[in-house]
Amino acid sequence: xxxxxxxxxxxxxxxxxxxxxxxxxxxxxxxxxxxxxxxxxxxxxxxxxxxxxxxxxxxxxxxxxxxxxxxxxxxxxxxxxxxxxxxxxxxxxxxxxxxxxxxxxxxxxxxxxxxxxxxxxxxxxxxxxxxxxxxxxxxxxxxxxxxxxxxxxxxxxxxxxxxxxxxxxxxxxxxxxxxxxxxxxxxxxxxxxxxxxxxxxxxxxxxxxxxxxxxxxxxxxxxxxxxxxxx
Amino acid sequence: xxxxxxxxxxxxxxxxxxxxxxxxxxxxxxxxxxxxxxxxxxxxxxxxxxxxxxxxxxxxxxxxxxxxxxxxxxxxxxxxxxxxxxxxxxxxxxxxxxxxxxxxxxxxxxxxxxxxxxxxxxxxxxxxxxxxxxxxxxxxxxxxxxxxxxxxxxxxxxxxxxxxxxxxxxxxxxxxxxxxxxxxxxxxxxxxxxxxxxxxxxxxxxxxxxxxxxxxxxxxxxxxxxxxxxxxxxxxxxxxxxxxxxxxxxxxx
Numbered sequence: 001x002x003x004x005x006x007x008x009x010x011x012x013x014x015x016x017x018x019x020x021x022x023x024x025x026x027x028x029x030x031x032x033x034x035x036x037x038x039x040x041x042x043x044x045x046x047x048x049x050x051x052x053x054x055x056x057x058x059x060x061x062x063x064x065x066x067x068x069x070x071x072x073x074x075x076x077x078x079x080x081x082x083x084x085x086x087x088x089x090x091x092x093x094x095x096x097x098x099x100x101x102x103x104x105x106x107x108x109x110x111x112x113x114x115x116x117x118x119x120x121x122x123x124x125x126x127x128x129x130x131x132x133x134x135x136x137x138x139x140x141x142x143x144x145x146x147x148x149x150x151x152x153x154x155x156x157x158x159x160x161x162x163x164x165x166x167x168x169x170x171x172x173x174x175x176x177x178x179x180x181x182x183x184x185x186x187x188x189x190x191x192x193x194x195x196x197x198x199x200x201x202x203x204x205x206x207x208x209x210x211x212x213x214x215x216x217x218x219x220x221x222x223x224x225x226x227x228x229x230x231x
Numbered sequence: 232x233x234x235x236x237x238x239x240x241x242x243x244x245x246x247x248x249x250x251x252x253x254x255x256x257x258x259x260x261x262x263x264x265x266x267x268x269x270x271x272x273x274x275x276x277x278x279x280x281x282x283x284x285x286x287x288x289x290x291x292x293x294x295x296x297x298x299x300x301x302x303x304x305x306x307x308x309x310x311x312x313x314x315x316x317x318x319x320x321x322x323x324x325x326x327x328x329x330x331x332x333x334x335x336x337x338x339x340x341x342x343x344x345x346x347x348x349x350x351x352x353x354x355x356x357x358x359x360x361x362x363x364x365x366x367x368x369x370x371x372x373x374x375x376x377x378x379x380x381x382x383x384x385x386x387x388x389x390x391x392x393x394x395x396x397x398x399x400x401x402x403x404x405x406x407x408x409x410x411x412x413x414x415x416x417x418x419x420x421x422x423x424x425x426x427x428x429x430x431x432x433x434x435x436x437x438x439x440x441x442x443x444x445x446x447x448x449x450x451x452x453x454x455x456x457x458x459x460x461x462x463x464x465x466x467x468x469x470x471x472x473x474x475x476x477x478x479x480x481x482x483x484x
Contacts, residue, residue, distance in 0.1 A: 050434070053438055055434050055437060055438060076440065079437070079438055079439070079440055080440065082438075083438075084435075084438045086431070086434075086435055086438075088431070090390075091431040091432050091434075092435040094383060094432050094435065094436065096359075099448065100447075100448050103446075103448045104439050104441075104446065105439035105440055107446030107447075107448065108439060108440030108441060108442065113448070116448065138386070138390065152439065153439075156439065156440075
């Protein structure tokens with residue numbers, strides 16, 4: 001993949017029950033950009049994120065990641081480059097130990113065991129969770145789970161990171177740590193968040209989503225001002 | 232046994248997971264092929280779990296107690312034998328013991344021994360090791376992956392159940408057990424929540440490249456000469472138990 005960009009072109013999506021979650025969503029995120037995705041609950045933020053790695057596919061329109069149109073066939077390749085951090089870390093941690101969970105992605109990439117171990121150690125070190133290696137994920141605190149969930153994606157060394165509410169339910173210290181990790185991530189980042197401070201701090205640009213539409217796209221302070229004025 | 236230990240095993244097995252699986256399959260095959268009335272021969276097979284449990288780092292008493300969990304079910308199945316098979320089998324101190332009672336005891340013993348052998352296997356090598364070994368002996372990966380997924384989602388079900396129970400207790404001022412109608416709603420909600428949670432977990436797995444086979448970080452010990460020797464020796468002992476000229480462990484007549 002030569003360019004770490006994400007492009008949505010007139011994307012429509014309806015869930016099986018008939019609810020139209022996305023209506024003509026179009027935007028482009030270029031290499032190295034950090035963009036906040038803002039909106040009320042149910043506005044379509046998570047649905048947009050799930051389209052970036054092919055977990056959901058548009059009913060109309062196209063999603064393009066790094067020059068590759070996201071289809072059922074290309075989704076496995078796209079997922080090697082797009083790391084997704086889910087809102088609920090319990091959904092993301094499914095192996096018996098932290099080490100195995102963080103190794104899950106690199107193992108699926110077909111990497112050698114030594115390289116997998118190196119990436120696991122590096123990812124855990126970056127999130128400050130080295131001492132949790134042999135712990136069972138379900139025994140961890142909320143903040144620890146969030147850190148480990150982040151590590152499971154960092155170990156894949158993705159080119160693009162998409163995050164759904166990365167600081168939800170975190171205390172100040174854990175929130176600070178997550179913010180530091182995101183700030184040091186040098187590639188493209190799309191973050192769905194209700195944390196306006198995080199959006200202002202890390203994302204120069206924000207996209208406002210409402211009822212499945214992109215209603216505004218621009219500098220984060222302006223978008224936040226617009227958002228807070230209409231709610 | 233902790234969840235993690237159940238997944239990874241105690242690691243105390245002196246032979247590889249594959250060798251222990253083969254030994255266990257041989258044990259089950261030969262033990263279950265003993266004629267129902269041949270109780271004296273069947274009881275020789277009880278030596279395997281008694282000897283193997285401490286070798287694999289387990290306490291036999293603990294294994295025995297855990298195997299008793301199947302007792303209600305096997306009693307329910309076997310209890311009809313004494314009712315329908317009334318022909319006399321042997322006499323003990325003048326008391327006639329019918330064939331039905333002999334086959335009933337045989338069913339109970341076989342079931343307990345089978346469960347004990349399987350507990351030793353799973354405790355020693357762990358569930359993941361067991362699935363890996365099954366794959367190595369030719370069980371299709373789609374089946375072994377399904378087994379691992381069932382195992383994984385059992386914990387999801389337990390977690391959801393715990394969450395719902397806590398919520399109910401927090402709002403259950405009257406205390407006591409649930410009414411029948413509430414049980415129906417409880418089970419239905421549990422099912423729906425577990426399915427929804429499982430779908431989210433599956434999405435997270437797909438997002439990290441899951442392609443239908445769960446990758447394993449730690450491979451089982453590879454087959455060695457010790458495994459070959461162990462399988463041959465243990466298999467020979469099982470064959471002796473099954474067909475060899477062994478003295479009866481107790482006198483019947």
